[in-house]
Amino acid sequence: MSVVEISNLTKRFGSVLAVDDVTLSFEPDVIHGLLGRNGAGKTTLMQLLTGQDFATSGTVSVFGATPVENAHVMKHICFIKESQKYPEDFRVKHVFKNAPLFFENWDAAFADKLIGEFRLPLGRRIKKLSRGQLSALGVIVGLASRAPLTFFDEPYLGLDAVARQLFYDRLLEDFAEHPRTVILSTHLIDEVQNLLEHVIVINEGRILVDSDAEELRGSATTVAGTARAVDAFTAGRTVLSRQGLGSLAQATVTRLSAEDRSAAAAAGLDIAPVSLQQLVVSLSGDADTAAAAASSATTVSRKGQER
Amino acid sequence: MIEDGRPIFVQIAEQIENDIIDGTLPEEGQVPSTNEFAAFHRINPATAGKGVNVLVENGTLYKKRGIGMFVSPGARERLLVARRDEFEKQYLRPLIAEAAKLGITRDQIAKLLQKDEV
Amino acid sequence: MTTLVSATSPAASHATTSAPRVVNVLRLHLTNKFTTLGLPLLILSFIFGVNYVIWLLIYTSTPGGDREAVQGTQYSGSIAYVFIYMAIIAVQVVLRTFPFALGFSVTRRDFALGTALLFGVLSLIYSAILTAMSYLENATDGWGLGGHMFSTVWYGTGSLGERFSQEFFGLLFFFFVGAAISTVYLRWRAIGQTVLWGAIVLIGVAAMALITLTNSWASVGQWFVDAGPYGVAAWSLVITAAAALFGFLILRRATPVA
Numbered sequence: 001m002s003v004v005e006i007s008n009l010t011k012r013f014g015s016v017l018a019v020d021d022v023t024l025s026f027e028p029d030v031i032h033g034l035l036g037r038n039g040a041g042k043t044t045l046m047q048l049l050t051g052q053d054f055a056t057s058g059t060v061s062v063f064g065a066t067p068v069e070n071a072h073v074m075k076h077i078c079f080i081k082e083s084q085k086y087p088e089d090f091r092v093k094h095v096f097k098n099a100p101l102f103f104e105n106w107d108a109a110f111a112d113k114l115i116g117e118f119r120l121p122l123g124r125r126i127k128k129l130s131r132g133q134l135s136a137l138g139v140i141v142g143l144a145s146r147a148p149l150t151f152f153d154e155p156y157l158g159l160d161a162v163a164r165q166l167f168y169d170r171l172l173e174d175f176a177e178h179p180r181t182v183i184l185s186t187h188l189i190d191e192v193q194n195l196l197e198h199v200i201v202i203n204e205g206r207i208l209v210d211s212d213a214e215e216l217r218g219s220a221t222t223v224a225g226t227a228r229a230v231d232a233f234t235a236g237r238t239v240l241s242r243q244g245l246g247s248l249a250q251a252t253v254t255r256l257s258a259e260d261r262s263a264a265a266a267a268g269l270d271i272a273p274v275s276l277q278q279l280v281v282s283l284s285g286d287a288d289t290a291a292a293a294a295s296s297a298t299t300v301s302r303k304g305q306e307r
Numbered sequence: 308m309i310e311d312g313r314p315i316f317v318q319i320a321e322q323i324e325n326d327i328i329d330g331t332l333p334e335e336g337q338v339p340s341t342n343e344f345a346a347f348h349r350i351n352p353a354t355a356g357k358g359v360n361v362l363v364e365n366g367t368l369y370k371k372r373g374i375g376m377f378v379s380p381g382a383r384e385r386l387l388v389a390r391r392d393e394f395e396k397q398y399l400r401p402l403i404a405e406a407a408k409l410g411i412t413r414d415q416i417a418k419l420l421q422k423d424e425v
Numbered sequence: 426m427t428t429l430v431s432a433t434s435p436a437a438s439h440a441t442t443s444a445p446r447v448v449n450v451l452r453l454h455l456t457n458k459f460t461t462l463g464l465p466l467l468i469l470s471f472i473f474g475v476n477y478v479i480w481l482l483i484y485t486s487t488p489g490g491d492r493e494a495v496q497g498t499q500y501s502g503s504i505a506y507v508f509i510y511m512a513i514i515a516v517q518v519v520l521r522t523f524p525f526a527l528g529f530s531v532t533r534r535d536f537a538l539g540t541a542l543l544f545g546v547l548s549l550i551y552s553a554i555l556t557a558m559s560y561l562e563n564a565t566d567g568w569g570l571g572g573h574m575f576s577t578v579w580y581g582t583g584s585l586g587e588r589f590s591q592e593f594f595g596l597l598f599f600f601f602v603g604a605a606i607s608t609v610y611l612r613w614r615a616i617g618q619t620v621l622w623g624a625i626v627l628i629g630v631a632a633m634a635l636i637t638l639t640n641s642w643a644s645v646g647q648w649f650v651d652a653g654p655y656g657v658a659a660w661s662l663v664i665t666a667a668a669a670l671f672g673f674l675i676l677r678r679a680t681p682v683a
Contacts, residue, residue, distance in 0.1 A: 030353070031351055031353075047680070047681075050530070051532070052527050052528075052680060052681055053680045054678065054680070069532045069533060069534055069677070070532065071446055071531075071532050071534075071535055074530040074531070074532055075446070075530060077530050078530065079528060079530065081528060084524075084525070084528045085521075085524040085525055085528070085681065086521075086525050087456075087457070087521040087522050087525055088517070088521050089457045089459070089460050089521075090456070090457065090525075094456045094457065097456060098452070098453050098456060098529065099529070101449040101452060101453065102446070102449060102529040102530055102531060103529075103530075147530075168349060169346070169349065172345055172346060172349065172350075172351070172352065173342075173346055175352065176341075176342040176345055176346070176352045177342075194309055194315060194348070194349055194350040194351065194354075195349070195350070195351055196351060197351045197353045197354060213351070213354070214314040214315060214316055214354060214357070215314075217311075217312060217313060217314050217315065218312050218313050218314060221312070265401075265404060266404075268408075272312075273310070273311045273312015273313065274311070274312060275311040275312065276311075
């Protein structure tokens with residue numbers, strides 16, 4: 001049974017469709033990546049899944065029931081939001097004093113260890129924290145809560161490379177010991193791609209990709225060479241993006257078979273793998289061709305797996 | 308190192324195979340756990356598990372319940388046979404194609420190989 | 426097996442309340458006791474100190490220490506600051522803690538109940554303190570100077586039950602009205618506040634115009650006299666209950682989204 005089931009979910013703010021007819025599910029004990037540009041609808045979607053906002057239409061089911069005003073569902077959820085507000089008179093230690101009251105799996109020893117590793121000043125007022133320290137606070141709460149469904153919404157803003165790596169390492173370690181459903185929203189795709197088991201790409205409120213991360217890897221390839229050779233090779237294929245420079249060109253196309261690769265090599269084309277980040281950029285650049293391409297990318301990759 | 312553009316579980320499986328072929332992982336030796344692979348390579352444990360499972364399914368590794376994964380007897384020999392079959396496709400053909408592009412004849416390639424042996 | 430329950434209408438959802446979580450919301454509110462208990466008591470002490478200095482000045486400036494002159498302070502309204510400060514606490518508690526509580530997976534209903542519980546607890550504590558002070562003021566004959574702060578013409582007189590319930594109902598009134606005003610801000614932001622205060626002013630002016638036109642100021646005054654201090658406090662419960670109800674209904678659809 002899926003942890004989260006979303007069907008035909010729509011959220012409208014005035015004339016803006018922040019979430020547009022989304023049907024999606026999240027599987028238990030999987031780290032999901034929710035990827036997309038800023039303003040793509042990631043945060044709104046998570047607000048709807050955590051009962052913080054109300055859907056315009058459609059349904060959300062979390063652990064088999066609506067999360068909206070449902071304490072029995074909500075107590076299994078931890079939502080770490082980039083824009084989380086804290087009571088103004090709060091110090092860091094006050095957050096950790098309250099966390100065990102609301103997260104029943106709270107591990108105080110783990111939290112203490114993380115506080116030391118992230119060098120978080122316990123006595124400091126929240127409003128005096130730097131952006132990075134504020135992010136570290138969220139990350140620690142999210143990890144130590146061990147909530148069966150944990151959301152991290154852009155959790156690393158202001159964190160330096162060392163602290164981000166620390167977050168990824170602790171997330172993987174703790175996830176291995178205590179598997180749970182994690183939804184990580186980010187646009188730093190290169191950094192997190194290897195952590196993800198499932199990838200969802202959202203653009204302008206719509207789901208572009210909903211695929212196993214491994215199927216997505218290698219689902220696109222860049223071919224480069226003379227414009228003529230590139231165009232001849234890509235004719236009849238789904239092209240995700242194409243750039244030209246004089247007589248040279250490079251195009252990103254959906255999955256190539258071994259024969260395709262030999263054909264491309266024979267035509268004098270250079271073949272390069274496409275990272276998840278590049279793939280998402282290609283897909284999000286032009287939503288219309290991308291939507292078509294994304295569905296073919298996943299279909300092709302499914303076929304690839306059956307073989 | 309994990310590289311882009313190829314499924315990670317395939318890369319994990321290949322790395323374990325390489326370790327078996329070069330003797331780092333001896334036959335009947337214990338293989339690191341899925342979580343150790345995940346932590347070391349900074350990858351999702353499920354993905355690491357998938358890579359290990361590929362090798363369990365094809366008999367390269369075997370599971371001892373409650374203890375862990377071990378290299379099957381005869382695994383190295385089987386891997387060597389399979390890799391030799393792959394050698395032509397993976398290394399020789401691209402070499403010949405590149406040589407052709409540069410106008411290097413097969414005789415010249417053969418000479419280069421002999422020279423290198425000296 | 427998956428049950429899909431409409432997420433669009435909270436009325437249709439089986440809203441649930443978890444009793445321990447309501448108590449935990451109370452504990453969350455009391456995390457920083459200085460804000461809810463320390464600072465109001467400091468303010469109370471400060472007002473008392475200022476009053477005491479004034480009493481002392483009047484007392485010493487009148488020849489022979491005339492307590493009758495200080496008796497004029499029985500019309501003092503300085504205690505009102507303490508009550509108004511309770512409304513400020515309520516605003517802070519709702520505005521600052523609601524988005525945080527939601528972030529800690531608390532439902533709006535549990536937050537509202539926990540906050541109401543906080544108001545009840547705080548009102549009990551402060552009523553006890555203020556009632557005790559009014560008896561102390563009586564017993565010391567106005568702190569030895571004939572001063573009045575906790576026991577004036579309209580306030581802090583009568584039986585123990587009357588004094589206590591007047592304090593208690595008064596405090597509840599300011600807590601819940603303050604909270605209701607901040608839920609309007611939470612839900613509709615600045616526009617909501619403008620509309621709310623506009624409406625309050627309009628209703629106030631309309632009520633005054635109606636009373637003036639119908640020549641009823643005398644009967645309004647008479648109503649207050651007939652009801653008495655205790656009666657007026659009891660009647661405030663109607664407004665308090667309405668504020669609590671509307672505050673909850675507004676909060677039920679509030680989001681932390683700006």
